[in-house]
Amino acid sequence: MNLARFQQLLPAFESKRILVIGDLILDEFIWGRVSRISPEAPVPVVEVDRETYYPGGAANVARNLREFTPHVSVMGLVGTGTHAEQLKKLLAEEGIDITGVQQDADYQTIVKTRIIAKHQQVVRVDRERKARLSPLLMNEAVRQLESMLPRLDAIIIEDYAKGLVQQEFADAVSALAKKSGKLLAVDPNPNNILCWNGATVIKPNRPEAFATAGKPLVDPMEPIERDPHLLEVGDILLKKWNAQNLLITLGEYGMLLFQHDAEPYHTPTRAQEVFDVSGAGDTAIALFTLALSAGATPAEAAEISNHASGIVVGKLGTATVTPSELLQSFEKHANG
Secondary structure (H helix, E strand, C coil): CCHHHHHHHHHHHHHCCEEEEECEEEEEEEEEEEEEECCCCCCEEEEEEEEEEEEEEHHHHHHHHHCCCCCEEEEEEECCCHHHHHHHHHHHHCCCEEEEEEECCCCCCEEEEEEEECCEEEEEEEECCCCCCCHHHHHHHHHHHHHHHHHCCEEEEECCCCCCCCHHHHHHHHHHHHHHCCEEEEECCCCCCCCCCCCCEECCEHHHHHHHHCCCCCCCCCCHHHCHHHHHHHHHHHHHHCCCEEEEECHHHCEEEEECCEEEEEECCCCCCCCCCCCHHHHHHHHHHHHHHCCCCHHHHHHHHHHHHHHHCCCCCCCCCCHHHHHHHHHHHHCC
């Protein structure tokens, strides 16, 4: 994909209306420095300098989209305490529509706390209690989706296997997307294997793809587009999910796009430095879906998604990509 084509597509991103459905997470970062080891145990003592908070999980997909279009909505579940209000406030401040966010007093808002010292993660603390979506809340979510559909161009389901995305809910969303002719993108989770029938694109990473296909994870073989193990997994999942497109992200090897009527398409990584891979999958599904809804071909969307992921892994923390950064990446590689 050349620079001129990307420049042609980019302005169309701004008008697209995308809904992200999935597990909403509050990401907390505690930043500090280590100068000694604790006398109580052989662990570092982190002297805290500052704390920052970001919307994570499915909310991070919405954040990535919001950099390119003002028309982003999110649907999910939070509790009723301080963390819930903080997460909703952060989303609202970024201009993301939160009318689809439901609150349940019995639900614990998911919080992931990362302690960072000298740009290195020391430890992560997860506060969560997995809970299935009640029939009442699920019906309300489906009702909300039905009312939003006429205004949407695409739906993204981001499954972190925390309980929101269940088979009945997945079936309802898939049926509504198909009936209304909307793009449906799915970022699945191997800890919550579901049937997806007819999605526009499904995007697992390499370990997730092998796990879902029931195959042991083996080392990659080059050239990637002829890796027999990866090709077998791609073929299994394309048939299993009956998706129009299957995009497997491969870390340092880029991405491989599978389609029913074409040879696998490989786009090599554009990452220059890798500081933090957390959130890279969120960026990948966001930009692939946005590009596809703006008129890109699946191969072009994979290229755009790959450039965006290459940028975000060079940042520390729950990061996003801006239009100017993405344009610079295309300019850089166009100039060799």
